[in-house]
Amino acid sequence: MDKLAILIPAYNEEVTISKVVKDTLAVTSDIKGTSVYVYDNNSSDNTVELAERAGATVRHEYSQGKGAVIRRMFREIDAEAYIMIDADDTYPVEVIPDMYSRIVDRGIDMVVGDRLSSTYFEENKRPFHNVGNSLVRSLINFLFKTDIQDILTGYRGFSFNFVKTFPVLSRGFEIETEMSIHATEKRMLVENLVVTYRDRPDGSESKLNTYGDGLRVLKTVINLYRGYHPFAFYSIFSIISLIISATLFFGRVWIPYVQTHTVDNMPSLIVSMIFFVLSVIAFFSGSILAAIQTNDKRNFELSVVDASERLKDLRNEGKIKK
Structure with a gap:
């Protein structure tokens, strides 16, 4: 060594x-x-x-x-x-x-x-x-x-x-x-x-x-x-999807419904719900991956300890060049 x-x-x-x-x-x-x-x-x-x-x-x-x-x-x-x-x-x-x-x-x-x-x-x-x-x-x-x-x-x-x-x-x-x-x-x-x-x-x-x-x-x-930052990464897509969903729902579905009491734009309602579901999926995907990343960080700390112990053993055994 x-x-x-x-x-x-x-x-x-x-x-x-x-x-x-x-x-x-x-x-x-x-x-x-x-x-x-x-x-x-x-x-x-x-x-x-x-x-x-x-x-x-x-x-x-x-x-x-x-x-x-x-x-x-x-x-x-x-x-x-x-x-x-x-x-x-x-x-x-x-x-x-x-x-x-x-x-x-x-x-x-x-x-x-x-x-x-x-x-x-x-x-x-x-x-x-x-x-x-x-x-x-x-x-x-x-x-x-x-x-x-x-x-x-x-x-x-x-x-x-x-x-x-x-x-x-x-x-x-x-x-x-x-x-x-x-x-x-x-x-x-x-x-x-x-x-x-x-x-x-x-x-x-x-x-x-x-x-x-x-x-x-x-x-x-x-x-x-x-x-390394899955929650922040997927939250971006979650927020974008939520904004699109809310914009379509209130602009194309809710406001006309208040006036007529009927859903005149059914395709807009379906699309807004699709974006809402995508928002929820992205949010929970980021949450799950963040939990996995936290566990990976714990495992990494253990690998650092193992590497430190290996270096100490090599020093104690006199295997480092002088």
């Missing part, structure tokens, strides 16, 4: 991978028991060879997608602390010791490398990425009542408890959104660490599709809000 595991997901990053690995090894030379892992995701260039030559341990994930890579990394690697950094040389490795210290000394579960509070908007040459990052940050902080300053950053530090209790569901770049919301909803300790950002060097291309991946991120936010 490592004291610190540096996790680098990589896909066709031959331009930058050597520098990232070497810089990471240099800055962590004083942290004994550190290992650098490059997880290759079907690269067709020289990423694997260059990473091995630079001193990293290279492993492979053959299922395409960043989410699949992170799932593999989290399952296979045991460490007291983890730092995940992209292979594109856009993040400063100099803050890794600070991230590590926050995790092992202060018990922080996730340290977020915050690009948006520093140089991101000046360095990033893709304007729609800037808009998308700001939109997602504002939406998540509003819906989930959190204060994470950079939702989509690929530079993060994790505790053992976070890694071993995080269920990876996403396959692509929306995985960062999933991490942020999971940490918030499970009441884990999260800190923002402002880091400088530099755009990719010439010859290095982003794998992020602005519109396609952006839509997947928004879909992930909606799905996670439905999963």
